[in-house]
Amino acid sequence: MKQERTTDLATKVARLTEELRKANEYIDTLESQLSPATVVQEKRVRCLETGKVIYTSNSDANHGSRAGAKGMRMRAYQCDKCYGWHLTSSTNGK
C-alpha cells in the first residue's frame, strides 16, 4: 500500500513538473511576442495623476517637445507624483 502511495505522489510530481514546464514555455512565447513597438509604447506610459506622457529624463522630454506641435512652447518638469518628466505648455510668460 505504501508503495502505491509513493507511486501516486511521483506521478503527481511528474505531472506538476510538466505543467510548470509548459507554463514557462508559455511565458517564453509571450516574451518573444513583445515587439519593439510594444516596448516603445511602454516607454510612453502615461502618469496616473496627470494623464500626461511620462518621459524618462529632462532631455527625453525636450526631445518629445520638439516632436510636438509647432509654435507651441513646451516646458519639461519633473512630476512629484510619478517622478517622471512631463511636458507642459507655457502659454503665459516667456
Ligand SMILES: [Zn+2]
Ligand atoms: Zn506624473
